Amino acid sequence: METAGERVKKLRKEAGLTQAELAKRIGVKAPAVTQWETGKTSLSGENLLKVAKVLNVSPDYILHGGKDGRSNISSGPEIKGRYPLISWVAAGAWCDITEIHPADAVLYPCPVSCSDRTFVLRVQGISMEPLFRDGDLIFIDPAADVRHGSYVVARLDDHNEATFKKLIIEGGQKYLKPVNPNWPEQIIAINGNCTIVGPVVFSGRVF
Secondary structure, eight states, X not given: OOOHHHHHHHHHHHTTOOHHXXXXXXXXXXXXXXXXXXXXXXXXXHHHHHHHHHHTBOHHHHHHOOSOOBOSOOOOXXXXXXXXXXXXXXXXXXXXXXXXXXXXXXXXXXXXXXXXXXXXXXXXXXXXXTTSOTTOEEEEOTTSOOOTTOEEEEEETTTXXXXXXXXXXXXXXXXXXXXXXXXXXXXXXXXXXXXXXXXXXXXXXXX
């Protein structure tokens, strides 16, 4: 019968870790890992929890084995900042806004690095399906680079409204294009009546 120590050794090797590397990750000295794997000492308490987390299995699996004890949930990404959810009307005038973070705005976490000018919009409509669905959250960073193929929010200067489209650059000319192939207006030429507010740097879905 496979022992707890043998399971730790097998899992450690599958993870490509040496005993020293595993020890470093959980904050113990390498001989402690050797003793666990050989059965000289029992793995328990906080160390058991730490080893299980590093090896991506449940503590119960290490102790008792059985069916696949691997977890299908990994740690979430590091939050880089929180940014305000604003209205599409405000997005249209964003380049003119001095106060970047409205005091009463709901702030949403973002796992990518953004400038402090970043804001959040909730997608409306189906022009960007299937990549972006109605209700999705998109993070727009006006300080980020905009290039061909970027998903951007643009301000229609004549109406001070904002729209969300894919940016196409061909032959020095810029166009806005929906992702949905069934959307009636497939190409919008940018001919001086439109200002790119910023590209999408991250998107998320709220269930």
